[in-house]
Amino acid sequence: MIGESTVQKPDPQHIGIIMDGNGRWAKQRGHSRPRGHKEGAKATRTIIDACQDLGIRYLTLYAFSAENWNRPNLEVRALMELLELFLARETKTLVKRRVRLHAIGRIDELPTSARKALEKAIEATKEFDDWHLTLALNYSSRNEVLDAAKAFAQAVARGEISPDTTDWGDFSKHLDTAELPDPDLIIRTSGETRISNFLLMQSAYAEFYFTETLWPDFDKEQLEKALSCYRNRERRYGKTGEQLATHSSTAQSNPLQPSA
Numbered sequence: 613m614i615g616e617s618t619v620q621k622p623d624p625q626h627i628g629i630i631m632d633g634n635g636r637w638a639k640q641r642g643h644s645r646p647r648g649h650k651e652g653a654k655a656t657r658t659i660i661d662a663c664q665d666l667g668i669r670y671l672t673l674y675a676f677s678a679e680n681w682n683r684p685n686l687e688v689r690a691l692m693e694l695l696e697l698f699l700a701r702e703t704k705t706l707v708k709r710r711v712r713l714h715a716i717g718r719i720d721e722l723p724t725s726a727r728k729a730l731e732k733a734i735e736a737t738k739e740f741d742d743w744h745l746t747l748a749l750n751y752s753s754r755n756e757v758l759d760a761a762k763a764f765a766q767a768v769a770r771g772e773i774s775p776d777t778t779d780w781g782d783f784s785k786h787l788d789t790a791e792l793p794d795p796d797l798i799i800r801t802s803g804e805t806r807i808s809n810f811l812l813m814q815s816a817y818a819e820f821y822f823t824e825t826l827w828p829d830f831d832k833e834q835l836e837k838a839l840s841c842y843r844n845r846e847r848r849y850g851k852t853g854e855q856l857a858t859h860s861s862t863a864q865s866n867p868l869q870p871s872a
């Protein structure tokens with residue numbers, strides 16, 4: 613049948629997750645919001661392991677947005693403490709599992725102790741290349757693009773690059789994600805269907821999966837459900853279904869992706 617491919621579609625290489633619903637999970641149980649985040653951190657550990665078990669090399673987690681500073685002070689402090697605790701506990705496991713940790717966002721604006729814990733964990737895992745975990749912290753896609761544009765303009769002023777010959781591949785080297793491939797699949801939990809300033813540029817050709825499940829309840833089975841849904845998608849990158857059917861081996865690889 614035209615448009616039907618018999619080629620096994622590959623799993624995503626890179627998944628980005630908007631981990632939403634910790635607050636509602638806590639509220640439903642009469643707990644405080646920080647308790648919800650603590651349960652959310654447990655789900656985070658489960659999903660990091662599950663991604664590796666399922667062969668997904670890149671996982672990017674939206675752990676704290678630039679807009680999250682607007683939350684009550686107590687909650688912001690609890691989230692920063694949780695981040696430090698998470699790094700203190702998980703770095704050993706990341707090293708054991710040979711997972712390289714990255715961070716995107718304005719990291720220099722994090723509280724000093726959280727920033728130091730993060731830098732220490734990044735340093736401890738920097739030799740690894742097979743598996744990549746990226747934490748988006750104090751992250752805003754718009755800020756990222758703004759910072760990239762400034763860096764790009766400075767490079768032009770120094771005469772290092774010419775705007776006339778610049779393509780997306782050249783410009784994207786100034787994004788925080790320069791070392792990462794674009795995400796193939798973006799998951800958001802908790803029933804919200806927004807992208808909330810997460811990887812706006814990088815997700816240009818990503819598939820989206822939204823689930824009602826609250827983040828603390830998201831587990832390996834839920835992840836497998838998202839993967840199974842992803843496998844049923846046809847990624848066309850502007851081509852027609854018929855074109856993909858005749859060149860089915862290229863159907864799932866992103867021709868627009870600059871080399872990471």
Ligand code: FPP
Pocket residue numbers: 631632633634635636637649650652653656673674675676677680691694695698747802827
């Ligand atoms: C959104 O849920 C979640 C966050 C703002 C924080 C995400 C943090 C974690 C999952 C735990 C910590 C993770 C690491 C890596 C240390 P929400 O609070 O907005 O939920 P709600 O919409 O139900 O209120």
